Amino acid sequence: MTIRSTDHETIAGLKPGQRAVLDQIWRTFAGTGFDDGKLRALQVQRMSGAEVRAVFAELRQLGWVQAVIKAWGERLYYIPFDRLVQLASLYGGLADRPDLTSSVSLIQEGRAGIATDLFNALVYASLHELSLTAKGVLHKKHIQRLSQVLSLSSDDVRGLELPYEHIEAYPPHVAVMLDLLLALGLLRPDTEALVLHRPSLDAWLKLPRAAMEKRLLQCLMQRYMKSEPEFQHAAWLLCSPRLAAGVWHADTQLLQQLEEKRLLPEANRSRLLQALKAWLQCLSGAGWLDLGENERGDTLFRWRMRTGAQLLAEDIPWMEAEGEPATLIVQPDFEVLIPPDTPYTVRYTAARLAERVADDHMSVYRLSREALAMAADADLSPGQAISFLEAHAAGGIPDNVAAALRQWSAEIGRTAFMELTVLACTTSDEADLIENHPRLKDDIKRLGPLYFAVQADKVSDIRKLLTAAGLPPRRGMATLETMEQAAGMAHMSPISPPVPAVTDKYGSEAGKAGNERADDRPSAPSSGLIRMSHPALLYRPDEAEPKEDNSPDLAQLPVMWTRDYRSYHLSTAKQIMEQAVQLALKVEISLEGKRREFIPVQLLRSPWRVAGVLYEPDADSPGADVQLGEGQWQEMRLIVP
Numbered sequence: 001m002t003i004r005s006t007d008h009e010t011i012a013g014l015k016p017g018q019r020a021v022l023d024q025i026w027r028t029f030a031g032t033g034f035d036d037g038k039l040r041a042l043q044v045q046r047m048s049g050a051e052v053r054a055v056f057a058e059l060r061q062l063g064w065v066q067a068v069i070k071a072w073g074e075r076l077y078y079i080p081f082d083r084l085v086q087l088a089s090l091y092g093g094l095a096d097r098p099d100l101t102s103s104v105s106l107i108q109e110g111r112a113g114i115a116t117d118l119f120n121a122l123v124y125a126s127l128h129e130l131s132l133t134a135k136g137v138l139h140k141k142h143i144q145r146l147s148q149v150l151s152l153s154s155d156d157v158r159g160l161e162l163p164y165e166h167i168e169a170y171p172p173h174v175a176v177m178l179d180l181l182l183a184l185g186l187l188r189p190d191t192e193a194l195v196l197h198r199p200s201l202d203a204w205l206k207l208p209r210a211a212m213e214k215r216l217l218q219c220l221m222q223r224y225m226k227s228e229p230e231f232q233h234a235a236w237l238l239c240s241p242r243l244a245a246g247v248w249h250a251d252t253q254l255l256q257q258l259e260e261k262r263l264l265p266e267a268n269r270s271r272l273l274q275a276l277k278a279w280l281q282c283l284s285g286a287g288w289l290d291l292g293e294n295e296r297g298d299t300l301f302r303w304r305m306r307t308g309a310q311l312l313a314e315d316i317p318w319m320e321a322e323g324e325p326a327t328l329i330v331q332p333d334f335e336v337l338i339p340p341d342t343p344y345t346v347r348y349t350a351a352r353l354a355e356r357v358a359d360d361h362m363s364v365y366r367l368s369r370e371a372l373a374m375a376a377d378a379d380l381s382p383g384q385a386i387s388f389l390e391a392h393a394a395g396g397i398p399d400n401v402a403a404a405l406r407q408w409s410a411e412i413g414r415t416a417f418m419e420l421t422v423l424a425c426t427t428s429d430e431a432d433l434i435e436n437h438p439r440l441k442d443d444i445k446r447l448g449p450l451y452f453a454v455q456a457d458k459v460s461d462i463r464k465l466l467t468a469a470g471l472p473p474r475r476g477m478a479t480l481e482t483m484e485q486a487a488g489m490a491h492m493s494p495i496s497p498p499v500p501a502v503t504d505k506y507g508s509e510a511g512k513a514g515n516e517r518a519d520d521r522p523s524a525p526s527s528g529l530i531r532m533s534h535p536a537l538l539y540r541p542d543e544a545e546p547k548e549d550n551s552p553d554l555a556q557l558p559v560m561w562t563r564d565y566r567s568y569h570l571s572t573a574k575q576i577m578e579q580a581v582q583l584a585l586k587v588e589i590s591l592e593g594k595r596r597e598f599i600p601v602q603l604l605r606s607p608w609r610v611a612g613v614l615y616e617p618d619a620d621s622p623g624a625d626v627q628l629g630e631g632q633w634q635e636m637r638l639i640v641p
Helices: 016-029 036-040 049-061 081-091 114-127 140-149 154-158 172-183 198-205 209-224 229-238 251-260 266-285 344-352 369-377 382-392 399-411 428-435 456-468 480-487 559-563 570-583
Strands: 066-069 075-078 105-108 187-189 193-196 289-293 299-303 335-338 355-358 363-366 421-424 444-446 451-454 586-591 594-604 609-615 624-629 636-639
Touching (some): 016 049, 016 081, 016 229, 036 049, 081 209, 081 229, 114 140, 114 193, 114 369, 140 172, 154 172, 154 266, 172 187, 172 193, 172 209, 198 344, 209 266, 229 266, 266 299, 335 344, 344 363, 344 382, 369 382, 369 399, 382 399, 428 451, 451 456, 559 636, 570 586, 570 609, 570 636, 594 624
Antiparallel strands (some): 105 289, 187 193, 335 363, 355 363, 421 451, 444 451, 586 594, 586 636, 594 609, 609 624
């Protein structure tokens, strides 16, 4: 029977055996993937391999372990991220150490924040076409300008040693930002550019800041943490709910905690300390930590406004709450002040029509003719910009600013070039027939006596309709000269430009064929610029219903071996013990007149012996490694889970 995951969604709701197996998986693998071979090698106190596999199947049914399928059909298992958040609470917190933190030299205050950086990158992408070179790399000017809008620096992430494509072209911090934008589905690669994906962008901007921070911390932990279990344990210890914001701790305290819980091999201590320092630097660059140093040279850290546990909390609303109308402050010196509680939907429009000055507790922008012209090029007209400011400016727009905006509006965007596909006729009679065709009215616009503007993606359909109407267009694209000759005209009739369709940098209109994808849902956080190691981001999920471990070999065991606790002939006793090793079963034996539990793990020859772990019955004491020779035990019985 399948156990509903809703029955055991918390660690406290697990049975003792389930928790024991889960704890050992967590201790051994943390959030990394493991295969069936590593599962078979997993040792849990007082549990045989068969018992571990049976409980493991239950944990899969409960959702505590998930699986993916590699290309050749092999399964990889892992603890999903939302369950790792719960397991992090098992570590406990870090004790205050005044001897380590009484004298702190501040090295780096947390930067503006990764959510702010990502927002600024989105604004830049909305105002510029992120064109790609023939090698699929952003042009150098875009790389440089993206670098300038980020508070995150290369030094903040260089120590992570992230592997990514075009490492010679992208500085590490720009690579991280592009990876996040791609992984979150906010940017999508087109044939010649990276384009904003409007549905994903709209959904992102509707999130409250806390939800953005949560999603970004999840992304950083899933995508950029090293795969070594001891590193992941240290990173998750940072997110323990028992750590308080504003309290200094030393990196060596994290290592000491792992050593006390026997999660850090001594040989790996120095390497882990360096990797941990790099991770702390990354989190500070993302705006979550302040970094310091004590007199001993230890790296100190403290969570700023909220801790990692608070950032990863589940009770965050995932949409902006309805509240008072968002307000901006437009000042006579043309600066626009954006209060911290302003929704990002409002921030985004404000940021697109003004120049960014500073990102602090209150963001500061400045209105200028150049910024307004750039917004107009990105399909935010001066009229729309003025209407937006009038709707959101607390106290209105100062008279001098309003006058300047009206003057700039009159000067910007009065002319523009357009790319058109034109349908040409040889006489006005054909043109009149086409104009009055009931199935063509929505797809063409008459420009003059003989010419129509045509949507480029409708050419094939229009060609079929014209052919059916007895006006088949010639193959290919005609030239202006050939159509003039066919019409017997010396000059082409004047063309009145149509009203241009509103397009944007998201590829949401048909300005360029192929920009919009058929599937406009936000993409899963898997495909980005940086090469991933987490199995959930590399392989397809295993959709099959997890099944209990019903080995056919267990069904073939003689019933007597599993039912009766009794003595056997020496040869039969050896055979039973060998079956226990082969099937990873526990054996109940009588040794020196006492019942014991024995987990055999290896057969030895010359003379015949069996090595394993011996447990006292009904005791929590650890088992003893022993070797038993033939005839050394009396009664026995196989224990099948």
